[in-house]
Amino acid sequence: MKLNALFNRSLWVYHFNSGSCNGCEIEIVATLTPRYDPERFGIKLVGSPRHADVMLVTGPVVHRMKDRLLRVYQQIPDPKLVMCIGACGISGGVFYDSYNLDGPVDEVIPVDVYVPGCPPRPEAIIHGVVKALEKLERLEGVKA
Amino acid sequence: MDMLFTLDTGTGFWNPLLWVLGTAVAGVIAVFLYSLGERGYKKGTAQTEPFISGNPEPEKGLVHVRSGNLYWGFLDAMDGYYRRLVPLHTGDLDDYVLWYMGITALFFIVVVVFR
Numbered sequence: 155m156k157l158n159a160l161f162n163r164s165l166w167v168y169h170f171n172s173g174s175c176n177g178c179e180i181e182i183v184a185t186l187t188p189r190y191d192p193e194r195f196g197i198k199l200v201g202s203p204r205h206a207d208v209m210l211v212t213g214p215v216v217h218r219m220k221d222r223l224l225r226v227y228q229q230i231p232d233p234k235l236v237m238c239i240g241a242c243g244i245s246g247g248v249f250y251d252s253y254n255l256d257g258p259v260d261e262v263i264p265v266d267v268y269v270p271g272c273p274p275r276p277e278a279i280i281h282g283v284v285k286a287l288e289k290l291e292r293l294e295g296v297k298a
Numbered sequence: 299m300d301m302l303f304t305l306d307t308g309t310g311f312w313n314p315l316l317w318v319l320g321t322a323v324a325g326v327i328a329v330f331l332y333s334l335g336e337r338g339y340k341k342g343t344a345q346t347e348p349f350i351s352g353n354p355e356p357e358k359g360l361v362h363v364r365s366g367n368l369y370w371g372f373l374d375a376m377d378g379y380y381r382r383l384v385p386l387h388t389g390d391l392d393d394y395v396l397w398y399m400g401i402t403a404l405f406f407i408v409v410v411v412f413r
Contacts, residue, residue, distance in 0.1 A: 170352075202349050205336070218302030222352030231345050 164196025165283070168206035168230065169247045172223050172257065177273040178240040182210060185276035192280060204232045208286060210279075211265075214242040214249045215257025218257030227263045235286045239279060241272040 164217060169182060185192060200206050203226045215223060227236070236259075241247035242260040259265055266289055269282040305312040315368055339345045347355055386397075 173360075204339075204345075204349055219352075221354075225344060225354070226352045228344035229347060229349055231336055233338070233342065 163288050164198070165207050166172055166200045166205055166212055167208045168200055168234060169210045169212070170223060170226055172211055172213035172243070172259065173216035174240065174242060178212035179260040181269045181273040182239065182279060184213070185279045190276050191279060197283060205213055206234070208235045208237060208283070210237050210239050211243050214241045214246045214255050215262050217254045217256050220256040220262055223262055235266045236263055237267045237269060237282050237286055239269045240274060242271060244268050244270055247272060255293050
């Protein structure tokens with residue numbers, strides 16, 4: 155697999171917590187530790203969506219975070235990918251059908267890759283990033 | 299071509315051509331750095347709006363930092379002084395003339411008494 159021409163540079167990731175319990179956050183941070191060291195491939199967390207290529211979304215999207223999630227998603231430059239990390243973002247998880255949810259994530263913004271787990275292991279998150287890049291290459295291949 | 303002369307001050311020199319050259323080089327470096335920036339932004343969309351942790355951008359007037367804010371620490375440190383002095387500056391010319399006459403009279407008395 156080679157990186158698409160549009161992503162022929164380091165892949166920067168912005169993390170958005172839409173109401174997570176922080177379990178997924180711990181695993182995302184664990185993914186960035188020297189044990190897995192994704193920075194050797196140029197993958198690193200950034201503090202602003204303006205600098206990001208990929209958006210990691212955790213949490214089931216509580217009511218107050220819906221507008222913010224939409225706004226942050228719109229602020230990421232194109233091309234962009236969205237990864238939904240954890241069971242809560244995929245289905246609502248243990249908060250399924252709760253009164254204060256506007257989610258799950260794919261009911262608010264389009265999601266490219268789902269990484270299930272409560273929380274998912276770092277290996278699963280890295281696997282999700284690879285799947286996201288493969289999807290991007292496939293989409294670009296269709297365009298070409 | 300007198301404008302292009304080199305001014306020698308004894309401790310250094312100044313030449314307008316060197317300044318023009320330096321400005322041009324700085325401009326080229328600036329344009330080069332600018333060209334390395336993100337090109338994916340679409341103008342007129344949310345992608346060019348400021349990022350404030352996902353919150354909506356407040357009206358410009360509400361977040362404007364006034365020049366007076368630069369002096370905040372100064373004013374705060376000398377608060378006791380300004381608290382007494384600022385109310386004296388009423389903006390009324392009659393008050394200022396009254397102060398002028400009062401202080402002049404005071405000086406007059408001091409000079410007459412202690413000469």
